[in-house]
Amino acid sequence: MALQTWFIYALAILGLSLTPGPNGLLALTHGAMYGSRRALYTITGGVSGFSALIALAMFGLGALLQTSSEVLVVLKWGGGAYLLWLGIQLWRAPALQLSPITGAGAPGAATLFRQGFLSAVSNPKVLLFYGAFLPQFIDPQRSLVSQFIVMAATFAVTEFLVEYLLARLAFKVRPWMERGGKSFNRGCGTLFALIGAALPLTR
Numbered sequence: 001m002a003l004q005t006w007f008i009y010a011l012a013i014l015g016l017s018l019t020p021g022p023n024g025l026l027a028l029t030h031g032a033m034y035g036s037r038r039a040l041y042t043i044t045g046g047v048s049g050f051s052a053l054i055a056l057a058m059f060g061l062g063a064l065l066q067t068s069s070e071v072l073v074v075l076k077w078g079g080g081a082y083l084l085w086l087g088i089q090l091w092r093a094p095a096l097q098l099s100p101i102t103g104a105g106a107p108g109a110a111t112l113f114r115q116g117f118l119s120a121v122s123n124p125k126v127l128l129f130y131g132a133f134l135p136q137f138i139d140p141q142r143s144l145v146s147q148f149i150v151m152a153a154t155f156a157v158t159e160f161l162v163e164y165l166l167a168r169l170a171f172k173v174r175p176w177m178e179r180g181g182k183s184f185n186r187g188c189g190t191l192f193a194l195i196g197a198a199l200p201l202t203r
Helices: 003-018 022-034 036-067 070-092 109-121 124-136 144-168 170-201
Strands: none
Touching (some): 003 144, 022 109
């Protein structure tokens, strides 16, 4: 992957990781309920699930690209349209509301890991998103395996750090999200809409 392409990808991944979602909320609540150290098991499970979905999306795309290189063009435009739609939906979404956190007795590490993993892989929209997002950055002339390693590692590190930060700041983030969540959603929605409109036009 070219350095400039990776830089754009990393910025887009950062925007994706900062967007409120099930795994971010799970890291937030587990950080508040059980502490940031135990929330690491939840976060690791979620990152593992996301990495599995990235692999599924990329190598599924690889099989399609071996059939026809024109598939990539179709996926880029279709994916761009989906990202634009996602940005509009996020713009219109209400502010995230967090319920009061209660709970006694932290579950075991395996349970927390499993909850994070299942939260990532059980959402069909995630796989659809990766199917739309990844073609914007795949170079069919280069090794798909090496591109997967770079993309998955970049995502895993970014997502891990963002979710861990949420877990560490759980009690401080909750009031801010309730007060300024609408503006936050609109900022992330604008980012996705711009990516969806611009990336299909790039080579």
